[in-house]
Amino acid sequence: MTVTPAIPESDAPASERPAHRDPNVLRWLGAYASSAIGDNVYYIALSWAAVQAGTPSQAGLVMAASAVPRALLMLGGGVVADRFGPRRVLIGSNGARCAAVLAAAVLLLVSSPGLWLLALLALVFGVVDAVLMPALGALPARITGRGQLARVQGMRGLASRLANVVGAPLGGLGVALGGAAAAFGLAALLFAASLPLLTAVRIGSAAAAKAPGGAVKAPGGAASDLRAGLSYIRGHPVLARLMLVIALSDLGFVGPMNVGLTLLADERGWGASGMGWVLAGFGAGAGAASLLLTARGRVPRAGLVLSVTIAAGAVSIGALAYVPNVAAAAAVAVGIGLLAGLSGALCGALVQTDSDPAYIGRVSSVSNLFSLGVAPLTFPLTGAAVALWGTAVVFTGSAVVCVLGGVLGLCSRALRGAELPE
Structure with a gap:
């Protein structure tokens, strides 16, 4: 198979200026922020419409519908990003999402189509997300220098926090x-x-x-491209271990910090306001980590820091189920957000700096598969486990899974010694 060679470092699409002062990067960041705020508004609208049109269980099925095509098609989305170029894919994906929600808005105005429309919309979003997410991970390496990719991850984290803060109230205002x-x-x-x-x-x-579009042409077609991408990851000393670390940390983190946190707040009598304080603490910690990376631009010994922060964050996740009150839970959540925000950004930066540009879409699709495809499918299992054994056991078990990711990183000499470029 013939692939495009890696971009030489001297010819990389980088400017010498820091990413936060680069107009090209700022245009990308503005596009990402607008799209992410739109995501939050969309989910508020979808959940509200689903609750109004059906029962709570039916609404839950509608909200979960997008996870299935996302999980099934994510790896193929990486092939699309590498073949056609991430910028082109992002433009097409956001255009498709715009058309889909606009069509849903018009149908809701002129008729009462019921749950079938909402379920179809959720499925369409899942398919589009499977293509969009790998392209989103692949684009920064093509618009800035390798030494700026950690800073870009910090900037992306800040934009994501902003989208969460702004998007939900905007969605609620639109519904009202x-x-x-x-x-x-x-x-x-x-x-x-x-x-x-x-x-x-x-x-x-x-x-x-x-x-x-920056495509990678292979005579065997998309299936051959996908096999080549998976083989590339398996043979890479850093990326092969990093994908396993990401998988374990996501599987141990996503369930308890979503479904588990709601059930924990209910079990302890903290109420919705108490859960809100815990989420605010997590958001504050994650925002601080993003701000740190944006300001510094680089973390020395990134592989070691990544592994240590995953392990420490896992211990904090387990501790969340044993704290005596909301104030203590919010304080622990700040630590979880700080550690998870830092480790997540370092994972993204290492994926981008260690990947050959010819494969970066496929590498991004594998890393996104666990956090955005597989991990959300564990939500029903988390709820069932809490019903059987209680929150303390489930949070502890999830923390153990997450710790295994950190330990695996520490045991890998290649990943432990991985560095971000100067």
Whole structure:
């Protein structure tokens, strides 16, 4: 199989200026923030419309519908990102999401289609996300220098925190003023706002010199590309271990910090406000980690720091189920957010800096598969386990799984010694 060679470091699409002062990166960041806020508005609108149209269990099924195609198609999405270029894929994906939610808004205005429309919309979003997420992970390496990728991860984290803070109130306001149709229309507007910004993002000359869109051409087609990508990961001393670390840490983190936290707050009598304080603490810690990376731009001994923070964050997850009150839980959540935010950003930066540009979409698809595809499918298992054994046992067990990820990283000489470029 013939693949495009790696971009030489001297020819990389980087400017010398820091990423937070690079207009090209800032255009990408604006597009990402607009799209992420739109995501939050969309989920508020979808959940509200589903609850109004059906029973709570039916609404839950609608909300979970997007996870299945996302899990099944994510690896193929990485092939698409590498073949057609991440910028082109992001433009097409956000355009498709804009059209889908706009169509849903119009249908809700003129008729009462019921749950089938919402389920179809959720499935469409799952399919599009499977293509969008690998492209989102692959694009930064094509628009800035390798030495700026950790800073870009910090900037992305800050934009994600902003989207969570702004998106939910905007979605609620849209629902309050005009129902789910108005909120869907607002989400469509936000997705549309990302398109001119993405169109204005420029790919570096070396990346643009590849096959159209930075594509990787293989005579065997998409299946051959996927096999080649998986073989590349298996043979890479850092990425092979890093994918396992990401898988274990995500499987141990996502369940308790989503479904488990709600059940913990209910069990302890903290109520919705108490859960809100815990989530606020987590968001504050994650935001601080993103701000740290944005300011510093680089963390020395990234592989070692990554592994240690995963292990320490896992211990904090387990401790969350044993704290005596909401204040202590919020304080622990700050630590979880700080550690998880730092380890997650370092994972992203190492994926981008250690991957050959010809394979980065497929590598991103594997790393996203666990956090965005497989891990959400464990939500029902988390709920069932809490019902059988209680929150303390489930949080402790999840922490053990997460600790295994950190230990695996510490036991791998290649990953433990991985460094981010200067």
